Amino acid sequence: MSAEPHPTLPPVRLPSDAELARDALGAPLFARAVRLARWAGPHTRVEIGGELAAAQLPEAAAVLGLDPADEEGPVLASQAWRVAVDTGLVDVADPGDGDEDGDEESGTAVPGEDLALVTGGTPGEVLDLWLAALDTVLADAAVPDLDDLVDALDAGGEIDFDRLDWNPGREADFLDGVLANLYLLTASGRGAADGPIPLPVLAASMVVPEDMGEPTDAVLEQVSDAMMRLDDQFRQLEPIGLVEFRPVDEALMAEADDEEFAAAGSAGAPGAGAGSGGVDDEDVSRYGLVRLTPLGMYGIRARLLEAGVTAPAVGELADKGxxxxxxxxxxxxxxxxxxxxxxxxxxxxxxxxxxxxxxxxxxxxxxxxxxxxxxxxxxxxxxxxxxxxxxxxxxxxxxxxxxxxxxxxxxxxxxxxxDEAMVFWLTVDTIAAQLAADGETEELPLLMRSLTEHHTGFFDQVWRVDHPATTYVLETMGRMHPDRKAAKEARKAAFKARSRRA
Structure with a gap:
């Protein structure tokens, strides 16, 4: 996973591991996987690859409190079973793995050793299980939906990947990039607890070049396509507890044409606000809203750290010097x-x-x-x-x-x-610190005025201050000081300081 071009990300505040572990256990998909792991036993039959036998899916759905007659019930049961197998909550023996007297038509499944960690493990061990479940869900989310797969079957029943226009590595990288951008927006304060990210903004962050002014129609069409891909993917990621998601309004999908979707996408283009392109905030919300949960922040940060990205968390320096x-x-x-x-x-x-x-x-x-x-x-x-x-x-x-x-x-x-020398040195140090912290803010000229106006002949003497930032600070004051006369004096002092250091 990569967060390029942001190799160093802003720090985030995360709940304790104990709180995060409780969130993980409460995530609907993970909870279903645990319930199926406890249900697994001698009666459970699996097919090649560890998939639950089709005949047992209705029973599994019923165990989860789902309606076996509802088409969605067996689908959710199958997904939960796959998570249980991939995380080690269930151990399976595929058909043919047993002894000569074993059942050759189906394999077996039993609760895995890791199931005991759900109740007896440390918060960290529970979170490791959840991270493994997250990997499974992310892999599933990068796969096209069933209708697209069926449409891409060739005459021999094989998937025609060229016709499908699906590259597994590319799709996984796209989803990783989306989640890294969502993490960055959240860590930067643009995805606060009370402010989810509009889906058009997130889609545009992946498609629209940063140096592009007004997006072209072709780019906006790509944004619209990306929005619909993300809508499907976030629907899959919400049950594992990664995000809170408001899907694209289905009525809107039926009503809107490509141009309207493009207009919504333009709201997320660089330099555009949420309500630009003739689309107000309420309209944008109909195109989907997404927010990383605290558990989601933890999960994406873990993946970023694994990829070598610097992603600090508040509190990790507590034992440092x-x-x-x-x-x-x-x-x-x-x-x-x-x-x-x-x-x-x-x-x-x-x-x-x-x-x-x-x-x-x-x-x-x-x-x-x-x-x-x-x-x-x-x-x-x-x-x-x-x-x-x-x-x-x-x-x-x-x-x-x-x-x-x-x-x-x-x-x-x-x-x-x-003494006067200390006052001048502190003035230079203070302005240099503010520039390093926040850059040339609107408040900086006021700070400059307050620090200099009480000292007669300030610029006649400050250029002599033995501080490595003296020249830089005076040059900045020459551009930003709100008093024109003082700004001119600052420029002269900067020249003297530059000459002195030379």
Whole structure:
């Protein structure tokens, strides 16, 4: 599985393994597989490949509380049986595998050793079983539906793959890509718990080139085709607990023509909003909505990690050192960084943890400013017990400004005033950190104004600051400072700083 071109993904917050295991056991398809595994015994007969014998499908459906007379009952029973076999919940002996006295027309099935893990295993072992079930369901979802397979049979009863236009590897890669994109949208905050992803958006993410402006009719037709493929696939993936899915409105499928589907698809094109192309939010919802469940996030993350993709989860740094923590959360969104820091601090002796964080925040490398910003964020909730560790760095050239800010915000007495050189250095460090964290945001000019307007002759002196980001910060201020005179002074100061470093 791949998430290219996003090899490093945003961190996600996942429930505990115990909570995820409960979700896995409650997933309808997995629960059915467990029930059939418990039902399996001497009476159970299987065909070649471990498939449940057709004559036993009605009984299996009844065991699951399904109507054997309903066409869907045996189909669901067959799917659940396949999951039970593939996950090791059931052990099968195919026809001909037994001894000479065995039944040559059918094989047998018995509960597998792994069935005991459902009730007696650790949460991790239960989740491993669920991941195996997920692999089976994903493989099934990448196969064309039965009608397409029947239409593609040649005169000899074999599947004509050229006529079917189905390549197993290509279909599996497509579904992997869709799920990776869905994971990315969710991890990036565009698929929050209260905001599922419209199916047109997800389809467009797989079809429409990122650098394309207005999608062509041919591209939009591909989006529409992708939407219908995804509608069928997500219907299959929902019972295993991977997603919550609102299918495409069947009435809409009967009413809409290709152009209307294309219009819905354009809502998901790069640069387009959910309601673009003449399609409002309510209309888009009729074309399908999908959301990864917490269990689904866990499952797709496990597959991404297996593929070598960096997909962090909040809490996995709790047993690491402060240097590893600050280096990692430097690239996290603010909320995820705060959550990771809080988990890291939990259970640690605060004064020692604060001293470790401050030590890790030092450094004149390019990542230093953002590490100090995250360190300041980590210290924000700390109480009086952290004061001694913070005071210890008041004379530190890189941390003295940060320490004074923290102490002053808590009304601590006798905090020494910073000298001018420290004020200027802290200003450069703060703006460099904000640029590293969020880029050139709309709020940054206001920060620049507030940091510079109280210092007469700021730009006459700041270019001398011995900070590796001085030139970069002054160049940015020359473009973004809201005061035109100050911006001009910043550009002059940037030239001096550049010359000085040269």
């Amino acid at each position: 402060a240097d590893a923590l600050l280096d990692a959360v430097a690239g996290y969104p603010e909320g995820a960084a705060q959550a990771e820091i809080e988990q890291w601090l939990a259970g640690r002796e605060l004064q020692g943890a604060v001293a470790e964080l401050l030590a890790a925040a030092r450094g004149s490398d390019e990542g230093g400013p953002l590490r100090r910003l995250r360190c300041q964020q980590a210290l924000a909730p700390a109480g009086p017990e952290a004061e001694q560790a913070v005071r210890a760095v008041l004379d530190d050239a890189e941390l003295g400004g940060l320490a004074r800010v923290w102490l002053s915000e808590r009304g601590v007495a006798d905090v020494p005033a910073p």
